[in-house]
Amino acid sequence: MFLFPVTSTASKPRATLTAQSSVIPAGGSVTLSCSVEGSAGWKFDWFRRDSVSSKAQLTRGNEANRVISVSQGGLYHCRGGRGDPVYYTEDSSDVTVTETLPSKPTVTLQPSWTQIYSGETVTVRCEIQGGEGAQWTYEWRAAKLNTPPTSNEYRIIRATESDSGGYSCRGRRDYFFSEWSDIITLTVSSSKPRATLTAQSSILPAGGSVTLSCSVEGSAGWKFDWFRRDSVSSKVQLMRGNEANRVISVSQGGLYHCRGGRGDPVYYTEDSSDVTVTETLPSKPTVTLQPSWTQIYSGETVTVRCEIQGGEGAQWTYEWRAAKLNTPPTSNEHRIIRATESDSGGYSCRGRRDYFFSEWSDIITLTVSYKPKAKLRADNTAVPVGGSVTLTCSVNPSSSSGWKYYWYRDEKSSEALTTQDAVFHSNGQISVSQEGLYRCRGGRGNPVYYTEDSQSVRIGKTASNRPVVTLYPNWSEIYRGETITVRCEIHGGDTEWDYEWETNSRIKAPNQNEYRIRSASSSNSGNYRCKGRMKSSQHKTTEWSDSVTLTVSDSK
Structure with missing residues (x-):
């Protein structure tokens, strides 16, 4: 006969309940394990309560397996039992298992600005869709919340940079949690915006x-x-206040600035910098030149003037657009010297x-050219007996104006001719009856600006002797192949002459007192005239x- 030793313990054993996790993920489960230390042969009973004050409900009894899976939140405990009659252990301590609900809260900001500034007020709110009737307790994750609130909103008054960061929340009721919301990031800038x-x-x-804008x-x-x-x-005047539209139209000149405001109480930005808007008046100035010459020459002086009709009483500052004005004047005139x-x-x-x-x-266009040279023309280079020669002085281009003309005779004379020396006609013309070397120049402005002197023109005198053209033989019509002499005769005195001929025939006469035509042809037909120039005084x-007209016929 074998005898087995039996050990008896005075104290009743206590079951131990452990949970794989204290939180059941949404739609998942958690494993619970029940054990009695130092002994075997136990079966297990499992109990659950909805709350601390509710009655425990047996969920499973006499389970040989000491491990079960649960998918409901609640307060769980277990006990072991063995033998017949059944001997029960003490109940295990309660283990809290919280169930995650599929609802996911949303964090919102009121106002809905994720970028705010030091001193502004904002409310961070946790909203659970479909959970409006339940009594939720809220948990917050936030950068600054050392003692997070348990309500669904968190009001930040006079925000600082330390309030910047991510905010998320979840709701809790009994043994149920919502999921954590997505994070919303709040940025608080220390500097007031402008x-x-x-x-x-x-x-x-x-x-x-x-x-x-x-x-x-x-x-x-x-x-x-x-x-x-x-x-x-x-003083600054408020034109429009609390405008939702950030764009306005203005039709007045002036200094403008703006500012932004938002929230309750209103938080204001710094004022913007001033923007100058200048109004264009309908008055249009006129640019004038004094003297009024748009064509001037190197060295001349001219004043460019800005005139505003009807604006004589106003204190104007002037702006100029000009080719050379690197530092334009602000006065109404610009004097160009030299x-x-x-x-x-x-x-x-x-x-x-x-x-x-x-x-x-x-725009008025000013043209500055090199110093011009006067031009002198004579209607004749010899003064007829008892007559005069007309001289004309001009300055090119013809677009230049305002010239007065000064006349000189002989190369060394610097004294201008007067009315005793010539007859002055319209500006630019004189008549002279004395021989000599004439030149002219133009002058204008104050002080007077002079052109270069013109080329000199020699004016001679006409002798009283008048030549006569004769034909030898004295036939005004001859025939091809005949011979004839055209002679220039100057009567009176013993003066020696050089001769000049003028003819419209195709063959020109030599500068001699007679021109002998041998074997005449039609090319010799034409008018012939002559004049003499004294050899002693050219x-x-x-x-x-x-x-005298000579006609040469081709037919015999």
Whole structure:
């Protein structure tokens, strides 16, 4: 007979319950294990409660397997039992298993700005769709929440940079959790933002308008206040306030700025920088030249003047557009002293006072050329007996004007001719009856600007002797092959002469007193006249003789 030792323990054993996890994922399960330390042969009973105060419900009894899976949240405990009659252990301690519900909250911001600034107020709110009737307790994950709230919203008053970061939440009721929401990131900037004002154009066209735009970079939800001043020193006037539209049109010149505001209480940005809008007045200036010559010459002086009709009483500042004006004047006139070719070009101007512009004037074009040379013409180079010669002086181009003309005789004379020396006709013409070497020049302006002297023209005197053209034989009509002599005869005195002939025949006569034509042909037909020039004084000539006509017929 075998005897087995039996050990008896005075204290009743206690079951031990362990959970694989205290949280059941949405749609999943958790494994629970029950054990009695140091002994065997146990079967297990499993109990669950909905809450601490509710009655425990047997979920499974007399289970040989000490491990089960559960998919409901609640308070769980177990006990072991063995033998017949059954001997039970003490109940295990409770284990809390929380069930994750499939609902996922959403974190929202009110106002809905993820970019805010130091001093603004914002509310972070946790919203669970479909969970409005339940009594939820809320958990928060947030950068600054050392003691997170248990309510569904968190109000940040006078935000600082430390409030920046990600915010997420979940709800809890009894043994149920929602999932964690997605993270929403809040950024708090330490510096107060500055509004930016831009203008479509800085100049208002006459009778038109300009579009202004106000913006705050990198953030939203702003409404805008618009301000205007008449001048830098004048008081700011609010034009429009709390405007949802960030764009306005203005039709007045002035200094404009804007600011943004949002939230309750309203949080304001810094004011934008001023933008100057200048209004174009319908008055249009005129550019004039004094003297009024658009064609001038190197070394001359001219004044370019800006004139605004009807604007005489106003204090204008002037702007110029000109080829050479690197530093344009602000006065109404620009004096060009000793002009050069680089002063050539178009000149236009406009007036400005406060925030008003006139229109630009039409362009006046100034042309500066090299110093011109006068041109002298004579209608005859010999003074007829008892008569005179007309001299004409001019300056090219003909577009230049304002010239007066100065006349000189003989090369060394620097004294201009007077009415005792010549007969002065319209400007640029004189009549002279004295022989000599004549030249002229033009002058204009104050001080007088002179052209280069013209080329000199020699004017001679006509001798009283008048030549006669004779034919030998004295036949005015001859035939081809005949011989005839055309002779220039000057009667009176013993003066020696050089001769000049003028003829429209195809064969020209030699400069001798007679021209012998042998074997005449039709080429010798024409008018013949002559004059003499004294050998002793080449400036004295006779008048031209009367013309004699010679006809040569081809038929015998």
